[in-house]
Amino acid sequence: MKIKVRFILMCSMLLSLLLAPLAQVDAAPPGIHTNAVGASLIDVESGRILYSQKGDTPMRIASLTKIMTAIISIEQGNLNDKVKVTKTAFGKEGSSIYLKLGEEMRLHDMLYGLMLRSGNDAATAIAEHIGGSVDGFVYLMNEKAKMLGMDHSHFTNPSGLDEGEGHRSSPNDMAKLTAYALKNNVFQDIVSTKLKKVPNPNEAWDYSWLNKNKMLSLFEGADGVKTGYTKLAKRCLVSSASRNGHQLAVVTLNDPDDWGDHGRLLQYGFTYFPLLTLVNKGDAVEGSTGVVGRTFSYPLAEGEAQLLTRKVTLADPATTSYRLGERGTIQYLLKNNLIQTIPIYDKTSPLLQVDSQSTFSFQKSEPYQATLLSHYGYVLRMLVRELFMISESEWAD
Known part of the structure; x- marks a missing residue:
């Protein structure tokens, strides 16, 4: 009888895991189907x-x-x-x-x-x-x-x-x-x-x-x-x-x-995937005398903003690029994957006036369907493993 109680409790625990939202893909977009090849x-x-x-x-x-x-x-x-x-x-x-x-x-x-x-x-x-x-x-x-x-x-x-x-x-x-x-x-x-x-x-x-x-x-x-x-x-x-x-x-x-x-x-x-403006051209860059060289917007699903990081790298004052007005770069990373690099310019640099380039990273988003299937597969494997750990004699109790 204890075995049956243990199995019921185990199933309840695994079911709660299955239905619980994933922390890393909180409120992830649902799957979508097309008729296309x-x-x-x-x-x-x-x-x-x-x-x-x-x-x-x-x-x-x-x-x-x-x-x-x-x-x-x-x-x-x-x-x-x-x-x-x-x-x-x-x-x-x-x-x-x-x-x-x-x-x-x-x-x-x-x-x-x-x-x-x-x-x-x-x-x-x-x-x-x-x-x-x-x-x-x-x-x-x-x-x-x-x-x-x-x-x-x-x-x-x-x-x-x-x-x-x-x-x-x-x-x-x-x-x-x-x-x-x-x-x-x-x-x-x-x-x-x-x-x-x-x-x-x-x-x-x-x-x-x-x-x-x-x-x-x-x-x-x-x-x-x-x-x-x-x-x-x-x-x-x-x-x-x-x-x-x-x-x-x-x-x-x-x-x-x-x-x-x-x-x-x-x-x-x-x-x-609403488009969110992460930084505007001309914004001051903390720890630098420069400003952001280009507006950068990026589509982010709910919960992805928490996975976004920013890295500022300042230019060496001894370099030619520094004398031309460059002050460094800002790198944006999503889940530790680089999605964009934005220049930092001196606020008086003519580069700030002409740089309107919007570069493509063509970074493919991690498929939510694959992430969810991975989670469900993990729970299913746990359930199957527990089932097979209970012997036929235990079931007969």
Whole structure:
């Protein structure tokens, strides 16, 4: 009888452990499910990955490719240049804005056709204009991917058509690219546009392009970015939304319910990972004559602020950088992982006026689901061990 009492008490103790909140993930966000093969949710300002599902697995991305095509073109091209439609671009298979052979259009206007209507003819014409050839442009795409730390990506064309087997990216890589691109005002303006009219040299009426991205109408605060589909890639989508200065972006690859999943993921991010300003540009730094060189905001779940630490390192007065106005750095660490380094400047330094850079750490948050499963697994193992420690003869008592 004592054995049965002992077992009941042991079960009660383990049940209380199972139901008790974890101190290190107090009020942790709940798990969330998507229908996608791969998915990623990113905070645009900090680059923190808030949710990931097969995040580093290379997959087909269809016309999400055009995010890379657009940002390279914006950065390296002259938006007022005229782009000429060549034989290669004319009549390109798949989605099209139906450009005529030899037609010329401002690069800025053609980018709307690229992003709103996913014109493969526009993608090819733009690539030839910026890169000198499609191959030249593809080289630029892969170099840009390396620069952004897109380690699981390789581009073979500017459109995303299923040409060959090497054209791939991962959900997390596409999230990094999107967060980077959304910091460009021209890119942001284009992908947030619902309807664009552009002069048509071939007809008496203008081109009129309605954005294929339904999230712009389905979700409050939605402001981008790109749809995609091929027979092999299936439905792909990148969307973004902003609320009270906080912008998030979602990537899903091969997702039959992308509109629904994006709404849930965006709401999940806004609800459980609010953006908190940790330091403001110009704030005095204790123990230093310098001030903070850059405002830093970071998305933190409930309880994570307690796990945040700050380390101030002052510059050596004998160094050249000190004479130029640098006074050191502030490092922010979450769970002992570096998430950002902020410069400290002399309050009179011209560097303070020009430094507005916001760097990405792309620090993937520790998966709450994995932490919770680890805890439950531990409790389950304890229960099983205790069960097997009680012999059959003891049960017979």
